Structure formats: C-alpha cells, structure tokens
Amino acid sequence: xxxxxxxxxxxxxxxxxxxxxxxxxxxxxxxxxxxxxxxxxxxxxxxxxxxxxxxxxxxxxxxxxxxxxxxxxxxxxxxxxxxxxxxxxxxxxxxxxxxxxxxxxxxxxxxxxxxxxxxxxxxxxxxxxxxxxxxxxxxxxxxxxxxxxxxxxxxxxxxxxxxxxxxxxxxxxxxxxxxxxxxxxxxxxxxxxxxxxxxxxxxxxxxxxxxxxxxxxxxxxxxxxxxxxxxxxxxxxxxxxxxxxxxxxxxxxxxxxxxxxxxxxxxxxxxxxxxxxxxxxxxxxxxxxxxxxxxxxxxxxxxxxxxxxxxxxxxxxxxxxx
Numbered sequence: 001x002x003x004x005x006x007x008x009x010x011x012x013x014x015x016x017x018x019x020x021x022x023x024x025x026x027x028x029x030x031x032x033x034x035x036x037x038x039x040x041x042x043x044x045x046x047x048x049x050x051x052x053x054x055x056x057x058x059x060x061x062x063x064x065x066x067x068x069x070x071x072x073x074x075x076x077x078x079x080x081x082x083x084x085x086x087x088x089x090x091x092x093x094x095x096x097x098x099x100x101x102x103x104x105x106x107x108x109x110x111x112x113x114x115x116x117x118x119x120x121x122x123x124x125x126x127x128x129x130x131x132x133x134x135x136x137x138x139x140x141x142x143x144x145x146x147x148x149x150x151x152x153x154x155x156x157x158x159x160x161x162x163x164x165x166x167x168x169x170x171x172x173x174x175x176x177x178x179x180x181x182x183x184x185x186x187x188x189x190x191x192x193x194x195x196x197x198x199x200x201x202x203x204x205x206x207x208x209x210x211x212x213x214x215x216x217x218x219x220x221x222x223x224x225x226x227x228x229x230x231x232x233x234x235x236x237x238x239x240x241x242x243x244x245x246x247x248x249x250x251x252x253x254x255x256x257x258x259x260x261x262x263x264x265x266x267x268x269x270x271x272x273x274x275x276x277x278x279x280x281x282x283x284x285x286x287x288x289x290x291x292x293x294x295x296x297x298x299x300x301x302x303x304x305x306x307x308x309x310x311x312x313x314x315x316x317x318x319x320x321x322x
Contacts, residue, residue, distance in 0.1 A: 057198075057241070057249045088151045095159055102128050102161030105226040110263040112298055115154045118175055118269065120300055121163075125260030126226030129165040130192070131267045131300065132175040133184060139174035141243070147174065162189040165223060167232065168196045169269025170241045170253035171203065178207065185209050195221055195232050197241075199251030217254055218283065231259040235280050237271035257284060257296075264288065266299040 075081070093113060101108055101123050113121040118132040135157050140146020163184055168176050185191045185208065194204055194212040201214040213221045215234035223230045234254045242248040255268040257280065266280075281295075288295050 057252055084150060090151065090154070093155055093159065098123070098155075099161050108227070108262075110260075110297065112265075112300075113155060116149065116151065118169070118267075118300075118302065119153065120267070121155060121160070122258070122263075122265055124258070124263040124265060125228065125230045127164040127223065127230060127260070128161050129167065129258070130160075130163050130184070131167050131256070132169055132269065133166060133180045134174060134177035135180045135183070136177050139172075139177070141173065157183050160187075162187060163192045164225075165230075165232070166192045166194045167256045167258075167267060168194065168200060169237070169255060169267065170197060170239060171200060171243050171251050172241065172270070173243065175270065176200070176203075176243075181209060182207060193223065195234075195256070197234055197252035197254050199241075203251070215254075216252065225260065228261040230261075233257045233259070233284075235266075235283075236276040237269050238274035238276055239270045239272070255280075259287065263298070264293070264296045266296045268299070268301050270302050 098111070098113065098121075101111055105126050108123055108126045111123045113123075115121060115130075115133075115135075117134060119134055120131045122129040122131070135153050136149075137143070138146045138148050157180070166181070166184060168181075170176070181194070181204070191209065191211050194209060196204065196212060196214050198214050198216050201212050204210075204212045215221060215232075217234055217236045220231050220233040223232060233256065234252075235257050237253055237255045239253045240249060241251045241253045253269065255266065255271060255276075258265040258267070
C-alpha cells in the first residue's frame with residue numbers, strides 16, 4: 001500500500017525515455033473492407049458508430065498472428081518463461097486502515113493497494129476505485145486451462161470495501177474477468193460504476209451490468225465524490241483487444257487519467273512505449289501546471305509479458321522503461 005505525500009512535477013527537460021516516446025508510429029497496411037480506421041483526433045460519433053456496427057478498430061501496430069505463433073514456438077523450445085526462483089514477496093494488507101479510509105468521505109487519505117497484475121485499489125477523492133479487477137485463478141474463458149496466477153490476490157474479494165468505481169482498460173481475459181465483474185456487480189450497497197472503452201458497454205449489459213459508461217480516447221466522465229468532482233479520462237495506448245477468434249479489435253483499449261482534488265492518477269493498462277505518453281502530457285498540461293500542483297502523483301505502468309523484445313517491444317513496456 002502506498003499513501004501519497006505530494007504532487008510531483010513533470011521534468012522540465014526531455015529525458016532519455018522521452019526520446020523513445022517521440023518515435024513515430026510505423027505506418028500500416030490498408031485496412032480490410034470490414035474495418036475502419038479510428039483516427040487519434042477522432043471523437044465519439046464515428047467511433048461509436050464503428051462499435052455499434054460491429055466493425056473493427058485499427059491500430060498502426062496491429063499484432064501479427066504469424067509472429068505470435070513464432071513466440072509460442074520459441075517459448076516451447078527454450079522452456080520459457082522460466083519458473084520463479086523465489087516466492088513473490090507478500091505483505092498483509094492493513095485492512096483496518098483500508099476500511100476506515102474507505103468510509104472517511106472527504107477526510108479520505110490518498111492510498112494505493114496493489115492486488116496483483118493490473119488490479120489496483122486506489123482510494124482518492126473520497127472514492128474507492130478498482131483497475132482491471134481479476135480475482136479468478138486463471139485468465140481464461142475456461143476454469144481448467146489458460147494462464148494461472150502465481151500468488152493469491154493481495155486483497156481477497158471478501159476483504160474489499162464497497163467499490164465506487166471500476167476502470168477497465170481493455171477486454172483481454174487478464175484485464176476483464178467475467179467472474180470478478182459479476183461479483184462487484186453484486187456487492188453489498190449496490191454496484192459500482194464501470195467506465196470502459198468503446199464497445200465494452202454492450203458486453204457488460206449482456207451480463208446484466210447496466211451502471212456503465214463507455215469512452216472514446218480523450219473523452220472524460222465526471223464522477224461526484226465527497227472531496228469534489230473526479231474526472232476520469234480515457235487515454236490512447238499502444239495495444240489491442242480480443243476475447244476470442246472473431247472479435248479482434250472489435251472494442252477499443254486505452255489507459256485512464258484520473259483527476260481527483262487530492263490526487264492525480266495515471267493507469268496505463270497494457271501498452272508499449274509510444275508517443276501516446278507525450279501526447280498525454282501535452283493534453284493535460286494546462287490542468288497540471290506547476291502552480292496547480294504539477295503532474296501525476298502516481299503512475300500504474302505495466303511491466304509484464306515484455307519478452308522477447310523483438311515481438312513485445314511495440315505492445316508492452318519493459319521494466320526499464322516503466
């Protein structure tokens with residue numbers, strides 16, 4: 001768990017990481033007739049029509065299935081990924097603090113609790129927020145096959161306070177878990193608000209989850225909170241979406257910038273190193289002026305599934321970048 005103690009500012013001069021970020025996206029082949037290019041500057045109307053008509057979003061760095069097959073073959077030949085050499089360190093959550101803080105209203109202290117993978121509970125602005133909740137044993141459509149978690153969640157579902165807000169970055173099984181969102185929908189005190197990228201509201205509705213808002217890149221949704229309004233913005237990311245063999249790129253993906261009066265949080269979801277980060281900096285520069293408190297107080301950045309770099313570098317950030 002991390003509690004926030006200040007408002008850091010963006011560095012004034014470009015860093016070595018900035019040089020990586022400023023590299024342009026590689027141009028991309030002509031889309032198929034059933035696909036539709038969503039421009040970075042495009043908002044709502046056309047993109048929403050794409051989702052509703054069942055067409056496809058296209059990212060300049062679309063994953064290539066031939067490369068994915070080569071990765072699996074390489075992993076099988078070389079016994080990758082290697083098994084952990086030591087158990088993952090665990091720290092018991094301070095449940096008394098978390099639950100007292102959860103009900104503190106305007107007196108809530110900003111706090112971050114890592115549950116595992118991309119699942120984080122953030123307490124800010126008087127709200128209890130979850131990112132990409134997954135509490136299941138496997139990230140898979142089937143309970144007996146697929147990637148299995150190495151350690152239990154840092155917080156069990158029964159240990160959570162009532163959650164006000166759930167942010168889902170994209171629809172991969174390790175980020176959008178059906179059993180976990182169903183449990184949150186049924187929590188005591190009423191369901192949370194789900195904020196998702198374009199196309200996922202329909203998936204939620206199919207599970208009976210209707211308290212949901214979907215966003216295009218750069219769109220925001222304002223949530224009333226005890227400390228004042230909290231703005232949640234969907235930011236571009238360099239990734240993709242799919243839950244099956246026929247829905248690749250059928251829904252949007254992204255990261256989230258959350259602006260609460262007491263804490264600015266950035267959750268990247270899954271992404272490669274891209275210009276999206278510097279675009280985000282420019283997009284929020286006015287609201288994060290030095291005299292207004294500066295940049296993000298905390299950034300939740302991905303470091304998983306980053307090898308081999310020849311395949312993953314455009315789609316997932318490595319630890320040294322994060």
